[in-house]
Amino acid sequence: MDRTIIRPDGLPEPLGPCVPAVLDGCRYQPEISGMSGRDPATGRLREGVETQTRQALENMAAVLADVGWIRQEVVRARVCLTDMGDYGP
Numbered sequence: 001m002d003r004t005i006i007r008p009d010g011l012p013e014p015l016g017p018c019v020p021a022v023l024d025g026c027r028y029q030p031e032i033s034g035m036s037g038r039d040p041a042t043g044r045l046r047e048g049v050e051t052q053t054r055q056a057l058e059n060m061a062a063v064l065a066d067v068g069w070i071r072q073e074v075v076r077a078r079v080c081l082t083d084m085g086d087y088g089p
Helices: 049-066
Strands: 003-006 021-024 030-032
Antiparallel strands (some): 003 021, 021 030
8 A cells, every 4th residue: 555654844743653644545635643733933832722722733734735635625633632621612
């Protein structure tokens, strides 16, 4: 099975054993992983959960743009919180 690893310029390196995205040769559908709220310019985590969430979505948009997709084409997203106190309106 052909797989293409996607690493857009300007994104911080993932913190774990993952890559920003993979294109599976059987279907043209990017699998995106490991998006964090780190600032691409500094590599540092932004302050506050809202700012981190916005940054993670901007990082995801950069990956999508690299493969010719837009956020409106995303079907599902999984968000992991380390503090359930951050969950809510």
